[in-house]
Amino acid sequence: MKKWLNYLPTIFILSIVLSLVFYSSQGSTVQMNYTQFEKIVDEVDFKKSSMTISSTVIHLEGTYEQNSKTVGYKVIVPRTEKNIEKLEKSLQRNGGKLTVEDPNQGSVWISILSQIIPFLIIAVFFYFMFAKMGGGGNNKAFEFAKSKARVESNVKVRFKDVAGCEEEKEEVKEIIDYLRSPKKFTDMGAHIPKGILMVGPPGTGKTLLAKAVAGEANVPFFSISGSDFVEMFVGTGASRVRDMFKTAQKSAPCIIFIDEIDAVGRQRGAGMGGGNDEREQTLNQLLVEMDGMTDNAGIVVIAATNRPDVLDPALLRSGRFDRRVTVSLPDIKGREAILHVHARNKKLASDVSLANLAKRTPGFSGADLANVLNEGAILAVRKNEAKVTMTDLDEAIDRVMMGPAKKSKKYTEKDKILVAYHEAGHAVIGLKLEDADMVQKVTIIPRGDAGGYNLMTPREEKYFHRKSEFIAQITGLLGGRTAEEIQFGEISAGAVNDIEKLTEIAKNMVRVYGMSSLGPIQYADPQGNVFLGRDYTKGSDYSAGVAAEIDKEVRAIVDECHENCRKILTENKDLLDLIANNLYEHETLTNEEITNLMNYGQLTDPNVETSEEEEKPEQEVVQVPEIPETSTGVDQKDLDDAFNELTKKKD
Known part of the structure; x- marks a missing residue:
């Protein structure tokens, strides 16, 4: 028909x-x-x-x-x-x-x-056209309550396609065994968890892992978003939940995957000015279907969220989501494995080292790493290259973190040397402070909203951070502002992002981690997001006097780091000038070049022999003229004369 x-x-x-x-x-x-x-x-x-x-x-x-x-x-x-x-x-x-x-x-x-037949044909045509567009009304009314779950009967994803989460794979292997042969579990008197809640930051591969479970077990995969249940009409979501489980029962054993379950599974009665009847009825029906009067044997529900703190307690109790699997950001070994997975279809040059790429991308999720390789391939195509080079991937990391370089944005000479000293200050602290992050790359080419960019990575990845490491992070963030103070006697607004980060670290040290003279008392909820209806009207956990003490402790930590930063930069003023001069001239310095400047005073290692063909004429480094200091700072006239002299030397 x-x-x-x-x-x-x-x-x-x-x-x-x-x-x-x-x-x-x-x-x-x-x-x-x-x-x-x-x-x-x-x-x-x-x-x-x-x-x-x-x-x-x-x-x-x-x-x-x-x-x-x-x-x-x-x-x-x-x-x-x-x-x-x-x-x-x-x-x-x-x-x-x-x-x-x-x-x-x-x-x-x-x-x-x-005479009649042409009119009959026209009438039949318009009738079916209106029925197809929804004019039928009655049929669409019945379809409105149908589940919107998408079904994949033959999932191609396997565990080999999911990297960087080996422990998480172990947690879900029992699900695969149960779906393949449930009899050996029932003979032992065991029952598999009815629901698995996958928790983790965005992009860590929660959906991919759920698909891999269905692929390994070779069972149908029903996928739906939490927002697909909620509609304007009360009762629609509950009907869709019933229809989804009814359909899944016909295909059992199978997996139902609910992405972003916090859209429908939020705590009941916690809305501002009353609850949401439609969402709460949908949640009630989901609770009943998972562990209620009906028996859904052979159906495993897997849900994903990055906001487990807002979920209803009844949803998290045993018998519903029995097991919680935390899918964390990958470590260096996991990042390398993820890069190998996503590099299968990429043409990589011989100079590409995925291990080095993994070292340079701490804190990247699986989605971020896939984006890095994709951006590198796009850059290679843009340059008409045969293969993706390490230079392309290096630029891709910068694009993912900070955005594309704004090469058309031109500095004035004063701004350029100011940014050079700012970024050099960060680099010197990273080189001379033991617990500070390692400097991987420094550039004064604008990216995004930043005038310069300093890529610093941890010396080793840790799960727990010591107080000295937080102090070193704050000191490193103050390096740019302090370098401006030492060199120019004034400060710019370029350190606004640094100040925001160091203030957050100092507050957490005092209020969350108990790393101050106030002792091991937590004065703040460690979760950053506010859940309206539950947290909005929640009062402070401490008095106004304690708030003043917290402010003093935060200020004391920042002042101590500021003084230490000034001391390190003053003692290493020659290195600060050297890095700033080379940044001013070359605009971008790598980790190797910065290390050579510290050890040998030049960009290249004199101990490495080069052939005559590889030798290049030594470039003249423009020295920044000395700026006379006064008791009150730097005179504007002296500053202008110094920059005029610098411009003449460059010409």
């Missing part, structure tokens, strides 16, 4: 064309009255005529020849014996053919049907 409906528009168009042809063919026929026919009946030669005699009139139609042209005619003549005799003679004169039709042979019905 549906295939026939697809041809309906074509049939409609053909009927219109045929009708037009029919009526156009009739357009050459002359409709005469009796008087006009009387004038020509003795003057023209009739070729072919048809005569239908009824009780009162005679219907004539046919063709005649006049002035060497064939003309069609139609006429109605009164029925008399005289007219019948006259017409028989006239129409058959000079070889004309006359056909007498019987008026009782159904020609009337044919005439009526020929």
